[in-house]
Amino acid sequence: MLRNRTQKELLQLSKQLIQPLLPTFHKGQAGRILVIGGCEDYTGAPFFSSHSSALIGADLSHVICEKVAAPIIKSYSPDLMIHPYLFDLNNPEIQLTTDEVDDILKIPIEKLIDSNQPKLTSIIDKKVLPKIQKLLERTDLVVVGPGFGRDPLMLKSLIRIIEEIKVLNKPLILDADALFLISVNPGLIKNYPNAYLTPNVVEFDRIAKSLKIESNFNESDLQKIIDVTTKMSKKLGNVTIIRKGGKEIIVKKEDYLINETEGSDKRVGGQGDTLTGALATLINWSNNYNANLWNIDSKDKEKLSKEEANLLACYTACAIVRVAARKAFKKYKRSMQTSNIHEFLGETYSDFFDNDTYLKL
Structure with a gap:
């Protein structure tokens, strides 16, 4: 079992998940x-997530965002592809009157999410989904939630987008406001085993309460955290949970890994978004590994099952981000920001997989 391995053994094992750079591959296959x-x-959040996926090694990194946010995100980097396909209630293009907007805003978010809103549905069907569906079809993996906000039209759009992703059976990572959505309507991803949830302590507690899972425990009680996270994974239909905190608890059904890699002494807003991007690239590579996209020298190598490969990919992403944060803090101390962590993602990746230099973890 993977959880009986040391950190060095897990990282050594994860090397076979790293997609090689082959001249036979075309753009997009990584x-x-x-x-x-x-x-x-x-x-900032969607930028950090998409930028992280690119720095770890994804070929193509796209962002779908609200129209007003698009030029701002574009200004951060020319390397990402930005698509302004989402609308919030205040966008003049959707042609809602002030009274209509005010009426919608009076509805509590929790009630609005579960209610039928013909006007919003019409906007989503005509203006949002047609463009997004085309991009979803040619995407390998989708991250939803970073910097999404809680605008009613945006959240209603997200519900429909998640349903489309499920129809296409794409791997789906949920973070931030997408996790708020799940806490209100857990059925949205229930029994979708291709889902990966990345809650922090507060988000985890919110989802646990919505599932009527007891979550009042001491954070130092590691076994209790594992048990509750396992229960959540099962109750949601065997989705993968990456519970963030002092240690990442990575669970799918009965299987779990604990990432205890030393990270930064400082926490910064955006580090979780960096993690979702790293997760996206490595989970996608683990799926390519299981699809035999490249020839794997089986000599002296242990073949991993799909679930083992996915768990190991999550573990490795967590380890890379923690070590990159540690390096950034060593250089910048209290002035460290998420952009500083990104400076060290490539170097940390090389320490793990290119140079055979295993850091003291």
Whole structure:
């Protein structure tokens, strides 16, 4: 079992998941990652997620965001592809009157999410989904939630987008406001084993309560955290849970791994978004590994099952981000920001997989 391995053994084992750079591959085969998020107030989160996936090694990194956010996110980097396909209630293109907007805003978010809103449905059907569906079809993996916000039209759009992703059976990572959506309507991803949830302590507690799972426990009680996370995974139909905290608890059904890699002494807003991008690239590579996209020298190598490969990919992503954060903190101390972590993602990746230099983890 993977959980009986040491950290060095896990990282050594994960080397076979790293997609090689072969002249026979064409652009896109090492990952076409799509991040859906970003609104007027939050533009950094989708950038960090998409940028992280590219720095780890994805070929193509896309962002679908709200129209106002698009030029801002574009200004951060020319390397990402930005698609302004989402609308919030205040966008003049959707032609809602002030009274209609005010009426919608009076509805509590929790009630609005579960209610039928013909006007919003019409906007989503005509203006949002046609463009997004085309991009979803040619994407390998989707991240939803970073910087999404809680605008009613945006959240209603996200519900429909998640349903489309499920129809296409694409791997789906949920973070931030997408996790809020799941806490209100857990059925949205229930029994979808291709889903990966990345809750922090607060988000985890919110989802646990919605599932009527007891979550009042001491954070130092590791076995209790594992048990509750396992229960959540099963109750949601065997989705993968990456519970963030002092240690990442990575669970799918009965299987779990614990990432205890030393990270930064400082926490910064955006580090979770960096993690979702790293997860996206490595989970996609683990799926390519299981699809035999490249020839794997089986001599002296242990063949991993799909679930083992996916768990190991999550573990490795967590380890890379933690070590990159540690390196950034060593250089910048209290002034460290998420962009500084990104400076060290490539170097950390090389330490793990190119140089055979295993850091003291």
